[in-house]
Amino acid sequence: MPIDSSPSRPRGVLSPVVTPFDRDLKPDGERLARHCRWLLDNDVGLAVFGTNSEANSMSVAEKLALLDQLVAAGIPPARMMPGTGCCALTDSVELTRHAVRLGCGGVLMLPPFYYKGVSDDGLFRSYAEIIERVGDERLRVYLYHIPPVSQVSISLALIERLLKAYPGTIAGIKDSSGDWNNTQAMLERFQPQGFDVFAGSETFLLATLRGGGAGCISATANVNPAAIARLAGTWQQAEAEADQQQAALDAVRKVFQSMPMIPALKAAVAHYSGDASWGMVRPPLVPLTDAQIGALLSALEPTGFSMPGLRG
């Protein structure tokens, strides 16, 4: 099987971009574009509509409109990997088709996640139907394995079957299992076939890169993009220096992980941008309390954390 090494394939660090809502809980495309630009300036690609984007708390129509607004605002589609996997077949097809037509670099596709205990046959059927219905050879599907949230797993056997059936289309995976053994197995079995393995967070970034993987797609890249991207860009230069960078990333991540992640990311963006409305989240999430925000900022201080260039 030929390895697709076209330069446009996403590599390095991507972020599931947090989605700003206004007071009425409507998504705000302009502020989203501004955050996307800041991430791109920090060498981080745009996995818009991920778990940390509250993508599943938005309707398909809202997501289609946001994608259009981002492209209209000049965000390069090739740097975007929108999440397009929904519970409903027809929703996934509609979103995926739109992303491909806009020229997105790939799509990150959750399995349908309402039913639990579904078979690999059923999941294969789901991905196959979407791929066939979209019917576009530009489509690049990155599978999204996040069992702690979706509660629906993408097994190694399923990946093998999908790769065999759609070798040019099944392009890689985001592994948010938190299980390094699983990431390692994917790196060994599938990365050599050009199936790009992204760790689900920067916790496993260095290990993934050393194992031949493509990089990471990480929530905290929303707030700490430059440092994470720097490790992805320099890890081969000096081993000790890379280990040190990894440890610094871990220290920042640990702070965010000690809080509800999405409200904490948004509280940080709100604080460092000076735009308090960033703190808004859609239900079923709740914003951090003032006490939690205080604790977050205090805990970040000793790590030297900042978000340069975010304000204005």
Add this chain to the structure above:
Amino acid sequence: MPIDSSPSRPRGVLSPVVTPFDRDLKPDGERLARHCRWLLDNDVGLAVFGTNSEANSMSVAEKLALLDQLVAAGIPPARMMPGTGCCALTDSVELTRHAVRLGCGGVLMLPPFYYKGVSDDGLFRSYAEIIERVGDERLRVYLYHIPPVSQVSISLALIERLLKAYPGTIAGIKDSSGDWNNTQAMLERFQPQGFDVFAGSETFLLATLRGGGAGCISATANVNPAAIARLAGTWQQAEAEADQQQAALDAVRKVFQSMPMIPALKAAVAHYSGDASWGMVRPPLVPLTDAQIGALLSALEPTGFSMPGLRG
């Protein structure tokens, strides 16, 4: 708090009506209306767009169109309790608003089910936002507690809080926890306030009725409606006779539970209606194999199971 005992309030047995798809996996409103009519003829109400309706495998637009088709086909909206709880706030609002405007007897509302481990505050915020945005005093919300599938629980504390905030609107619950202690606690604490407790299957129908509850909303009412409705209608007459009826219902349910439930329900409808296309399911589900269908029908035989009146 006044108990709303208006005669239009749904009671007895309802079915999460299975949704027919054509060969192209498109929902088929005409065949759905025909199955709804058969259920009504057997004294079973219509919880369309439930778990067993593959509701979350359909887009909001598909569900809105089906609701309109059912009403246009003469299905009385007062007998419908459509599922309208989605992951996305805006989707839940749109579906719920439409159901209320059509005059549906109530809506069955899942909590947003993508994020796990969310707080009661977040779930309260979700239900409250939907209720406020729909803003219609005709709205009757039946909470949908199905932790084995949604993996998001509706706690007793949350019910209490919702009942206090929206006493006229929060009308009841479907308890599909499979945990009788939970159903019993709801019956004791909330049924006396006019909060109608429906068991999630006929397994607990008699116990629920004896505990003062409203009835059940059950998958297998799609295939065994008359017998289940008979128990709901006659349970007070003779205790021994009621126990016997319950045992007969359990025997049929046991057969369906030994298979993947939704494909098995549809295989039975296909077989007894003589319309093989009923066997179709949307991914991530898969239809029963011929061998499974054979095993299902053989296992049903000794129970005396049939679906009279279904064919034409």
